[in-house]
Amino acid sequence: MAAAAPSVFLLMVNGQVESAQFPEYDDLYCKYCFVYGQDWAPTAGLEEGISQITSKSQDARRALVWNFPIDVTFKSTNPYGCSDEVGEAQPETLSSDCLRRAEPGDWGSAVWPLNGSPPSITAVLPPVPSPLLLLQDPALSQGIPHGLTPALSFEGPQIVLSVYGPDVFGNDVVRGYGAVHVPLSPGRHKKTIPMFVPESTSKLQKFTSWFMGRRPEYTDPKVVAQGEGREVTRVRSQGFVTLLFNVVTKDMRKLGYDTGPPDTQGVSGPSPPQGLPR
Amino acid sequence: MAEVHVIGQIMGATGFSESSLLCKWGVHTGPGFVSPWAAWKLLSGVREGQTQVDTPQIGDMAYWSHPIDLHFATKGLQGWPRLHLQVWSQDSFGRCQLAGYGFCHVPSSPGTHQLDCPTWRPLGSWREQLARAFVGGGPQLLHGDAIYSGADRYRLHTTSGGTVHLELSLLLRHFDRYGVEC
Numbered sequence: 001m002a003a004a005a006p007s008v009f010l011l012m013v014n015g016q017v018e019s020a021q022f023p024e025y026d027d028l029y030c031k032y033c034f035v036y037g038q039d040w041a042p043t044a045g046l047e048e049g050i051s052q053i054t055s056k057s058q059d060a061r062r063a064l065v066w067n068f069p070i071d072v073t074f075k076s077t078n079p080y081g082c083s084d085e086v087g088e089a090q091p092e093t094l095s096s097d098c099l100r101r102a103e104p105g106d107w108g109s110a111v112w113p114l115n116g117s118p119p120s121i122t123a124v125l126p127p128v129p130s131p132l133l134l135l136q137d138p139a140l141s142q143g144i145p146h147g148l149t150p151a152l153s154f155e156g157p158q159i160v161l162s163v164y165g166p167d168v169f170g171n172d173v174v175r176g177y178g179a180v181h182v183p184l185s186p187g188r189h190k191k192t193i194p195m196f197v198p199e200s201t202s203k204l205q206k207f208t209s210w211f212m213g214r215r216p217e218y219t220d221p222k223v224v225a226q227g228e229g230r231e232v233t234r235v236r237s238q239g240f241v242t243l244l245f246n247v248v249t250k251d252m253r254k255l256g257y258d259t260g261p262p263d264t265q266g267v268s269g270p271s272p273p274q275g276l277p278r
Numbered sequence: 279m280a281e282v283h284v285i286g287q288i289m290g291a292t293g294f295s296e297s298s299l300l301c302k303w304g305v306h307t308g309p310g311f312v313s314p315w316a317a318w319k320l321l322s323g324v325r326e327g328q329t330q331v332d333t334p335q336i337g338d339m340a341y342w343s344h345p346i347d348l349h350f351a352t353k354g355l356q357g358w359p360r361l362h363l364q365v366w367s368q369d370s371f372g373r374c375q376l377a378g379y380g381f382c383h384v385p386s387s388p389g390t391h392q393l394d395c396p397t398w399r400p401l402g403s404w405r406e407q408l409a410r411a412f413v414g415g416g417p418q419l420l421h422g423d424a425i426y427s428g429a430d431r432y433r434l435h436t437t438s439g440g441t442v443h444l445e446l447s448l449l450l451r452h453f454d455r456y457g458v459e460c
Contacts (some may be wrong), residue, residue, distance in 0.1 A: 185390065
């Protein structure tokens with residue numbers, strides 16, 4: 001019997017949260033979770049996890065190793081696609097939060113004005129960055145008029161990492177947040193992602209939060225996977241985490257996707273500054 | 279219609295003299311004039327945004343890790359999307375000063391790419407340069423499209439800023455149906 005055209009594809013990801021470099025902190029553990037849009041659904045494996053607490057090694061590397069396994073499989077679920085007819089995909093039918101009609105030379109509703117005197121930020125930034133961050137659910141392409149072939153509107157899955165450790169008083173405080181997209185091309189990928197924490201607004205708040213053990217943190221770490229709402233945050237980047245992914249996909253090519261050359265070496269991401277172990 | 283997915287991150291920036299940096303970014307597609315229907319349609323994703331402000335504790339690279347997830351449908355090859363960037367620095371009083379403008383084309387071959395986008399900023403007269411050194415501020419572009427178009431650039435006298443680092447993955451769909459090799 002003739003094989004029907006597939007309507008979904010699978011993305012299988014396994015790997016590990018390998019290690020971290022945080023020069024100033026020790027005894028850390030990390031939590032990971034996957035963030036994905038409406039078009040994806042995990043079919044197997046674990047979406048979240050908490051690792052063990054690790055201490056720096058005594059040798060010169062001073063490495064923090066977790067070796068924490070990741071194993072998850074995603075399925076694409078969107079039956080909608082992009083019609084072959086010219087002009088069918090109308091941006092106006094999509095949610096207006098995320099999309100705007102293409103206009104040349106359009107800088108649009110940026111937070112700060114482009115011309116004239118330097119912008120005054122005090123009108124824009126709220127006094128306390130973190131608790132006011134809203135987790136806006138990025139509205140996707142709902143009801144794109146239609147499609148003969150299945151496709152994705154995307155919001156590719158991302159892995160969000162949060163690293164925690166004890167402070168001087170023994171309280172558990174956040175040491176960094178970071179996120180990266182799960183690679184969509186099959187092969188082995190090594191990613192080193194920077195980790196950052198939100199900063200206190202004033203010196204007084206900084207001292208109070210150090211003293212009380214309640215540092216600024218995100219109410220939901222998944223905010224780190226989004227772009228919206230980040231323009232009012234001030235952060236400090238203070239470490240790196242290295243992840244390893246092995247990706248296998250099924251039926252992506254049959255659905256017309258070209259993911260590029262298979263990446264067997266796949267070392268990417270920023271390199272930590274000199275002197276830190278990779 | 280052929281489709282292009284751009285998935286990646288604006289990783290961060292190096293080489294700027296100031297330390298607390300943020301980046302405003304946007305994607306521009308299509309020709310420079312208003313056309314009745316644009317060849318490129320944005321099907322999903324946010325076309326522009328602004329990153330967080332980062333003050334690096336280790337090294338001198340400011341890290342933003344700002345996600346970019348765009349899905350375009352296109353009828354033609356003209357007007358391949360360009361990412362334009364404005365890097366600003368913020369001081370302890372919350373004032374912002376321009377650190378650089380830059381743009382780079384979204385890569386055209388599928389796979390993962392590391393991009394380094396150099397930046398520049400307008401110089402101004404010697405008085406404006408002196409004022410910028412003491413008080414801050416400095417000239418800025420009135421219209422953002424000079425960042426990615428070459429049209430009126432000959433009027434500008436600029437100096438170079440640092441480099442913005444991006445990692446973008448391209449996923450193409452149905453390009454082989456139309457005989458396009460990428």
